[in-house]
Amino acid sequence: DTGVSQDPRHKITKRGQNVTFRCDPISEHNRLYWYRQTLGQGPEFLTYFQNEAQLEKSRLLSDRFSAERPKGSFSTLEIQRTEQGDSAMYLCASSLTEGAGDTQYFGPGTRLTVL
Amino acid sequence: AQSVTQLDSQVPVFEEAPVELRCNYSSSVSVYLFWYVQYPNQGLQLLLKYLSGSTLVKGINGFEAEFNKSQTSFHLRKPSVHISDTAEYFCAVSPTSWGKLQFGAGTQVVVTP
Numbered sequence: 001d002t003g004v005s006q007d008p009r010h011k012i013t014k015r016g017q018n019v020t021f022r023c024d025p026i027s028e029h030n031r032l033y034w035y036r037q038t039l040g041q042g043p044e045f046l047t048y049f050q051n052e053a054q055l056e057k058s059r060l061l062s063d064r065f066s067a068e069r070p071k072g073s074f075s076t077l078e079i080q081r082t083e084q085g086d087s088a089m090y091l092c093a094s095s096l097t098e099g100a101g102d103t104q105y106f107g108p109g110t111r112l113t114v115l
Numbered sequence: 116a117q118s119v120t121q122l123d124s125q126v127p128v129f130e131e132a133p134v135e136l137r138c139n140y141s142s143s144v145s146v147y148l149f150w151y152v153q154y155p156n157q158g159l160q161l162l163l164k165y166l167s168g169s170t171l172v173k174g175i176n177g178f179e180a181e182f183n184k185s186q187t188s189f190h191l192r193k194p195s196v197h198i199s200d201t202a203e204y205f206c207a208v209s210p211t212s213w214g215k216l217q218f219g220a221g222t223q224v225v226v227t228p
Contacts, residue, residue, distance in 0.1 A: 003158075004158070031214060033214070033215070033216075035216075040220070040221075041220055041221070042119075042205050042207070042218030042219050042220050042221050043159070043205070043216070043218050044218070045215050045216065045217065048214070048215060056215065091158070091159070093159075095214055102214055103161050103164065104161075104214060104216060105161075106151075106158040106159040106160070107158050108156075108157060108158045109158060
């Protein structure tokens with residue numbers, strides 16, 4: 001068990017560029033979540049996968065955001081035409097379904113800065 | 116819909132003193148309750164969670180929390196803090212149907228000698 005990993009850890013981009021983040025969950029974890037955390041706030045839910053199926057998306061996830069989890073393993077989060085308001089820490093978490101209330105294990109996050 | 120309020124944004128505390136972090140929630144459905152800790156430059160780590168049963172929940176690193184349904188609270192306590200407890204603490208709720216977490220804004224705990 002190597003934990004949840006995220007790549008890159010930091011990303012600086014110019015406004016209007018596209019960025020893609022990767023999350024590798026703990027092996028065999030079937031649930032995967034993306035959250036966004038801005039300075040001074042708690043993480044906010046973005047989207048959730050069970051295996052390869054994306055089951056819920058937050059209204060925070062505008063059309064510029066897309067997430068995938070091909071084959072139910074790693075996941076990618078892409079932001080198109082980035083805006084300064086997208087600057088935040090993007091967190092990935094995974095869990096193994098034990099029924100409701102399963103523990104989510106978080107990665108270290110990807111910090112995005114949009115100039 | 117659920118909401119979580121952490122009543123203190125920052126709590127300064129001396130080493131070996133007790134600490135209590137307050138969390139209130141509102142929800143129209145049954146929820147599960149969690150406390151996570153975020154150390155500087157690290158990911159969120161689960162301290163403890165309440166699913167059902169005893170309202171006093173013990174977690175890692177000497178932390179415990181008490182679920183109070185009538186007051187819709189889930190306060191976190193530690194009887195004696197260490198310098199290493201300096202971190203940000205997040206209370207979170209999750210509806211019982213599946214695992215999305217809704218977090219409070221966090222409480223920064225600063226432990227000084």
